[in-house]
Amino acid sequence: MTEDSFGDQIVAQMPYLRAFAISLCGSHSLADDLVQDALVKAWSHADSFRPNTNLRAWLVTILRNTYFSSYRKRSREVQDSDNLLAQQIPVKGGQESALTLADVQTALDKLAPEHKEILLMIGIAELSYEEAAEICGVAIGTVKSRLNRARAKLAEHLGLLTSSDIDTEPTVSDLAARRQSGAI
């Protein structure tokens, strides 16, 4: 038997699935419960997976629906202290190395859920716009506009406005930040 079993194929998707869950929940322990639930569901609905379609997109669909139906409320209550996100690990992002993974997670958690999930589907699960659109039940144009908003907001929450940026013309997020703080 040379063909990968269904289980083997799922194992190959685990890094993406778990990363997506961690980011969505903002907590390792909650994410692991979520992944476990999603795997059991996936297995019991294995018949609904259409061969030759993207298994990762199918798994993300199950995980995402499980999250919104029974985890989202909990994720707002849980504060993990024993996980990587809580540690001050610098992001390897060049000059922005002062930022930590926890900073990025905090900024992500401030996004509207419908913006955050799109960003994670594209950025972490590496799904296509088409797949993200289908999972969320929206048009591709909506996926693109949510992605733009998510990026703009994330940059704003991360405070990606260096003094050299402010010397030049104010950017959209710059203005947005000022508007929010009541300066305009």
Add this chain to the structure above:
Amino acid sequence: MSQRENHDNDGPIRDTESDMHSTADGSENEPNGANADGVALDPKIQAQLGRVFQAYCEDLIHQPIPDKFTVLLAKLEAKQREKK
């Protein structure tokens, strides 16, 4: 090349593509300055954000998968084999 698409049969075009969702006009038009936040970021900030977010994603993707998941999947697979 006699095997061209059936353009010659001048029947109504009813290929399977018609069941692809129509996305052209289905976009969400959120009220209140739809473009206010949708405008492309300043390229410098965009690049910074790209690096930071990329690093975050890669870190998460490369985290080791706890053994309990491989154990769980093996159990699920074994259970299914029993059923057969």
